[in-house]
Amino acid sequence: MTAFPPRFFVTPEQIDEQVAAFYAAVRQHPQLGPLFARHVTDWPAHEEKIGRFWRNAILREGVYDGSPMLAHRQAGDVTPDHFPVWLDLFDTTLARTLPPEAAAAWSAMAHRIGRALSMGVTEARRPEGSVPRF
Secondary structure: OOOOOOOOOOOHHHHHHHHHHHHHHHHHOOOHHHHHHOOOOOHHHHHHHHHHHHHHHHHOOOOOOOOHHHHHHHHOOOOOOHHHHHHHHHHHHHHHHOOHHHHHHHHHHHHHHHHHHHHHHHHHHOOOOOOOOO
């Protein structure tokens, strides 16, 4: 089997640093902190899982087996309005933890994922039989 190259250059250590810095900021955020606190009971385990997600997405390590869409849809209290706030905080953290080129590439990927998750959450809230809105 041929390994795929990383989508852009960051190290696993940089991914872990970004994830830790981001969730430290999330816990202090007035809107996101309480939302995450309702769902995350073990922060180290959550950060390790999200680190695996990003290593899979960026470095193609194949170490993540979760379903972010399902998790966000099943949470019940995640709304499309949360994603711009999440992305703004994520971008702010990227700017602090990575060189500009890597931060921009990761941000672009995060925004694509955020748009997809927002649409998935919107669709999950759509009344059965109604016309989808995109």
